[in-house]
Amino acid sequence: MNSLLLIEQSLNGLQLGVQLFLMAAGLTLVFGIMNLINLTHGSLFMIGAFVAAAVLARSGSFVLALVVAVPATALAGALLEAVVLRRFYHRGHLDQVLVTFGLILVINELVRMVWGAVPVPMALPPLLSGAVNVLGVSYPSFRLAILVVGVIVALALYFVVAHTRIGMWVRAGASNRAMASAMGVNVELIFLLVFAAGAALAGLAGIMAGPISAVQVGMGEPILILALVVTVIGGIGSIKGAFIASLLIGVVDTFGRVLLPPALGSMIIFMMMAAILAFRPRGLFPVHG
């Protein structure tokens, strides 16, 4: 592998990692703060992509698609939380997995009823359809945009969680729910907001994934599995952990696929997860004390 290819593959790895981070950030917050395993996170990813594709097809504007689809996904997430999932915070993880798995099937069928079974088109925004030169490598500009958006989101999340009052409540809720509640934090509202914010991030991930992958029913499931791996490796509830684990997985997966035989290449991240959990059972950056 020469140096140009090395740079290109590193960019690919980082870009994949950042894309995973957009998915994993919401998942890890919801899991860490509400102790809820939310498998419908993949469905929110799909909803974001489908709404954006529909807006894009009608208006031709990618910006408008973003402006409509992100709040729409947040709303869908808030509805899901208020109508169904709120009742499952105090139930066991098995019940949560069952109900959210059931919801995946329901949401998939709903999307199939609205948009049909044929994958829908979603083009690149014209402004970002070319390539840019990065360190001598001609790299697709939309992938670079994903990288930039992901890093901005990561910094913004870090700032909100670490340096604002809401972030303080969120951290308080994550480390000790009962105590936070006793100290006067409106836990119910915080939960709703966190869930909606997580949904918005999943929607954003779906929108950014739309132009480079198939917008079809069930598109959220494969990425959900990777996001769960990221969440577990990073430490449940930790934004920093999710970010570092995402990049780690993106890079390891990219080079594993290229350098290892196919069967091993597709297993490498799961082997890495097993190895990390053997030494750090609570992930790289555990949140709960």
Next chain:
Amino acid sequence: MKTRTILAASCLFAAFGIAHAEEPVKIGFISTFSGPTGQLGQELLDGFNLGLKSVGGTLGGRPVQVIQADDQAKPDVGRQLADKMIESDHVQIITGVNFSNVMLAIAKPVLDSGAFIVSINAGPSQYAGKLCHPHYFNESFQNDTLPEAMGIYLRENGVKRVYLMAPNYPAGKDFLAGFKRTFKGDIAGEVYTAFGQLDYAAEIAQLRAAKPDAVFFFYPGGMGINFVKQYAQAGLKDQIRLYGPSFSMDQTVLPGMGDAAVGGFVSTFWSEDFENAASRKFTADFEAAYGRIPSPYAANAYDGARMLDAALKASGGKIEDKAAFQKALESVKFESVRGNFKFNANHHPIQDSYLAQIVKDAKGRPAMKRLELIKADQADSYASDCVMKPAK
């Protein structure tokens, strides 16, 4: 006990021949209707139903009962469905199966029970060769034939170095093996990716560095959309042409690929611009009924229903006379949307394969445009392994 009941029932039917007219032909339609590939089952069923409608909703003058079931793309589920359809629904024909691994799981029990299998899609090599069976018919294609056709085309057109890509599962390996059987040139790289992979940036970077003359790929469903979009975005679409079997770039995925697919080449037995009368009627009726352009999957399914009708007409509607029905199928004559079609001795098709290119149609939608005949009367490579047992 059960066999005795069936025997008694068939004796009754034999005695009162007239009962045939009212008794429906029972068809079990097992296909994938849910999950990421759930679209394929619907595409096949839509084509099959339209084919039935085109012959008046009856087969050989008898009413039809189609029992539909979802195999969820899982061989074990398919097997359970087939057992149930044979034992409690008493279906006479099983069709619809889209995945070869599901077909391999259900074929033996179905054939052992005496029912017919008429495949409108799955074409595993085993049943074209050593396991060929008097009651097993495949009217669509044997899996290897389209990649073989593309291998012939690229070899004959002086393409030297080809890069191969497919998912790491049995059909992926079969398709690349079929291609290599006829291509015989240099293989610049042969890459198998995880089934269901989302991101191909790493593989595409390796591909670009290998500088091949052409890429032959087999990625059905969403994988193909991911790959073709990302390939175009990497700026390779017009530098290194994409070639594949029709499944890689047909109407089940073209709407999702959009412009990224335009310019690619496929080998196919049928494309939506076929000029024969049956095909023109089929594409027009399909678009009117379902609001989309049909794919070769739907075309094969449409043909399947019409073929059953023709065979049952030829055997006087008596599907209960299995030997007669088998004979009628073997020499069946029907107006295929594919034009030239007949069964080989191994009950698999002999048909023409074409090169088609993805272009934009009059409405700006990506669609296949037939360019040239690659091979007339193409048979599969397994027919010589088949020793067809006498009719039962």
